[in-house]
Amino acid sequence: MANATAKPMEQMEELKQILIDLKQNTGVQVVNMVQESFKTMDAQHQVLLQELQDIKAQLNTMQEILKMQGALNNLRQSQLPVNYITQAKKNHSIAKELAVGLEKSVSGMGRFIADVKKGIAQKAAETIKNFKAHGVIALNNISEKLGVKEMFQNAEQYFNQEADKAKVSIQKLETISKEVNETKTHASNIGRAMAGKELKAVPKEQSGLFKLLKEPHNKFLQLCQKNSAKLHDMSVKIERLELQALDAGDYLRNKSVLKKIDKFKQVSKTEEQAQQKAQEAEQTKEPHLEDKQGGQLLLEDKQHKRDDRSER
Numbered sequence: 001m002a003n004a005t006a007k008p009m010e011q012m013e014e015l016k017q018i019l020i021d022l023k024q025n026t027g028v029q030v031v032n033m034v035q036e037s038f039k040t041m042d043a044q045h046q047v048l049l050q051e052l053q054d055i056k057a058q059l060n061t062m063q064e065i066l067k068m069q070g071a072l073n074n075l076r077q078s079q080l081p082v083n084y085i086t087q088a089k090k091n092h093s094i095a096k097e098l099a100v101g102l103e104k105s106v107s108g109m110g111r112f113i114a115d116v117k118k119g120i121a122q123k124a125a126e127t128i129k130n131f132k133a134h135g136v137i138a139l140n141n142i143s144e145k146l147g148v149k150e151m152f153q154n155a156e157q158y159f160n161q162e163a164d165k166a167k168v169s170i171q172k173l174e175t176i177s178k179e180v181n182e183t184k185t186h187a188s189n190i191g192r193a194m195a196g197k198e199l200k201a202v203p204k205e206q207s208g209l210f211k212l213l214k215e216p217h218n219k220f221l222q223l224c225q226k227n228s229a230k231l232h233d234m235s236v237k238i239e240r241l242e243l244q245a246l247d248a249g250d251y252l253r254n255k256s257v258l259k260k261i262d263k264f265k266q267v268s269k270t271e272e273q274a275q276q277k278a279q280e281a282e283q284t285k286e287p288h289l290e291d292k293q294g295g296q297l298l299l300e301d302k303q304h305k306r307d308d309r310s311e312r
Helices: 008-021 025-076 084-134 142-146 148-194 208-311
Strands: none
Touching (some): 008 025, 008 084, 025 148, 084 208, 142 148, 148 208
16 A cells, blocks of 8 residues: 655656556556656756855855955044945845845745645555555546646646745845945945046946846746746646546446447347237237137037937
8 A cells, every 4th residue: 555654756656657557548647747847846946955055155255255344444444435334234134135035935945845745645645545445447537636737726826926026026136236336336436526537327237246146036036937837738738638538438428328228229129029029929829719719609500400400
């Protein structure tokens, strides 16, 4: 008996092998789709986790640099028109907050995938158990038994929500980055103005810190949008497979009913033929009976005539 506490995909693999052995091709397609979707999401999750670790390491390095710059600034006792170090620390704090938010989203993605795996593994284990107890009938419409369409639809909704969150974070990054560029340019232009130099325009490109953060946010957004679209397509495909399974079931049921009707017609025809033969036989007997009765009456009449003569 399959154990739902084992690795989630082991139940799906065992179920697929049963379906392959019994040539249940539609069921095999369904299981393959589920396995492929989990394989893709797991790989994406691992890539994002690694990128987040790299970003956190770079943020920590930047924080150490800012501390050193702050210490040097204090030693020099320089007074800038805009306290660049203080602003940089603030920006770094905001960036770290956004990085933590992204890390939570990626970790949440991992938990979501694990929960979905666990749920479908339990249904697969139950299906295998029913198959061993009741036979191949337990494998009918495997998609519905595993709840695959609902799983894909829920996952699609989840990734849509995560995509919306990523958009908000990216917009926040762009706004803060613009403010940082304006602040840095303003501080620089004060010095340039005092020296009689040409003022700089505010650069459009993002600063290194926010550019560093925007890349994984964009990647997470694209991943969520791509997964959402793919899961939607899978839901549609599963729906078609379910309809095919229902049509096949209707065909088999109709075929069975037609067989019963044909059998009933054959029995009725046989009974009708037997009844017709009985009627013909009865009609054949009736003339013989009349002849027999007529002969008896003739004998009786002759006997009466003899008796009359004797009396005379």
